[in-house]
Amino acid sequence: MVKKDKMNEVPLFETEVGVYTKVLPKIEAKLREFGDQTILAPKLFHxxxxxxxxxxxxxxxxxxYTTINNRHCSLEEVKxxxxxxxxxxxISYQMIHRDNNHxxxxxxxxxxxxxxxxxxxxxGNGIKLIKDVISDQSDLQKFLPHIESVERFLIPKVIDLLNATKNGNQSGVQVLNHGDFHVKNxxxxxDGNKLxxxxxxxxxxxxxxxxxxxxxxxxxxxxxxxxRRERMDELLYYYIINLQETLRKVEFHGHIPTIQEIRAEMQAYRHWGLYLIFTLLYFNYALVDESIEMDKLVESETARRAYYANPKILDELRILLPRFLHLGYFEE
Structure with missing residues (x-):
């Protein structure tokens, strides 16, 4: 059972107000200064x-505007x-490195x-869930030792990664993340059929x-x-090129992160990526499945286990787990 009163420990309201009033206006103003009319979020009235x-x-x-319902994002929408x-x-990278805005x-x-x-x-139980599910799949059982090897350290590693800046680790590339970047947000x-x-x-x-x-x-x-199967590298490259082009457009003269550096960040945060797959992959399917009762999925481990055994999800795990093994995601 989810203890909803514990949600108050996360300053959701204060964070959103802070981003809308102190950060996004500065980012959009900097873009406007160089002729970029991009709107990053709805207007805040009060x-x-x-x-x-x-x-x-x-x-x-x-x-x-309309929400994206009962389907995944198109490639055009993702881009x-x-x-x-x-x-x-x-721009948040520039704010830190050029404007000393900490x-x-x-x-x-x-x-x-x-x-x-x-x-x-x-x-918190993503690893337990995926172990239960793949233990019933003869061709996936070979990944159980690898999953068990990360079980002892995965969540502590993830928390350390998310706390890196707070704990004084200023190495690598640092930006303001959205934090909940998914289809329902x-x-x-x-305009007709055109985005x-x-x-x-x-x-x-x-x-x-x-x-x-x-x-x-x-x-x-x-x-x-x-x-995820076919365009992982393409979409990462697309993001990096846009990051670099934006920094050049706003005449940032400091170090611009390279493709290799962003890919190194992805590897450094591989345990975060692994945690997300174990914990949230089935939500990627459930959010576009109109037959699913989301409250039940959140509250019931039995419902989560049953949905994780969806043949489509298992087929994707047959692709993702070998890829993660080859990329070293299971190594500490």
Whole structure:
């Protein structure tokens, strides 16, 4: 059972207000300075940090935006989302390195590094769940020793990665991450069959740290199964090129992260990526499955185990687990 009262330990409201009032306006202003009219989030009309707390945004439905329902994102939608993510990452990177704006480091709490995962089995029992599921699959049982080898250190490693900046580790590439970069936090605006714009929503768990935090999350929770199978490198490259182009466009003269450096970040945060696959992969399927009762999936381990045994998910694991083994994801 999820202990919902424990959710108060995560400063969701304060983080979202902080990002909307202190960060996104500066990022968009910098983009405007160089002729880029990209809108990164809906307009914030009003908020109050006093009880009863509230936050009021523009109505995107009135503006012609719709949610993405009962399907995965298209490739065009994912690329537009990655473009906006790259621009946010790029300007936040500049804010740290050129403007010495260290307020971004105050965004340091997301669910996994704040709550006691024992109170949230849906976030804490991913390894147990995947072990149970693949133990019934003769061709996947060979991966059990590898999964068991990471079981003892995976969650502590993940928490250390998410706490890296807070603990004084300033090495590598550092940006403001969205933190919850998935299909249900997007709205799209179409002109006929043509994608006109895409809006990113919900900055409640934004966290400062490696861009790999968002990129691994997008891999698990935004990409379609076919994109994970066939376009992992292509989409990572697409993000990196947009990150680099944004930094050049705003005349940032410091070090611009290279393709190899971003790929190194992905490898350094491999345990975060592995944790997300073990814990959230089935949600990538469930979020587009109109037959699924999401509350039941969150609350019931039996329901999660049954859904994880979905043949489509098992088929994807047959591709992902060998790939992760070959990439060294199971090594400490």
């Amino acid at each position: 908020y109050s940090l006093q009880a009863p707390r509230c936050i009021v945004f523009e109505d995107l439905v009135v503006e012609g 537009m989302a990655l473009t906006k993510l790259a621009k946010m990452h790029a 307020d971004l480091a105050n965004f340091n709490k997301t669910f996994v590094n704040t709550i006691d995962l024992a109170d949230f089995p849906v976030l 997007l709205m799209v605006k179409n 006109k714009d895409l809006m990113v929503l919900d900055y409640q768990v934004s966290i400062f740290g490696s861009p790999a935090i968002d990129l691994h999350y997008a891999f698990t929770m935004m990409y379609s199964p076919s994109m």
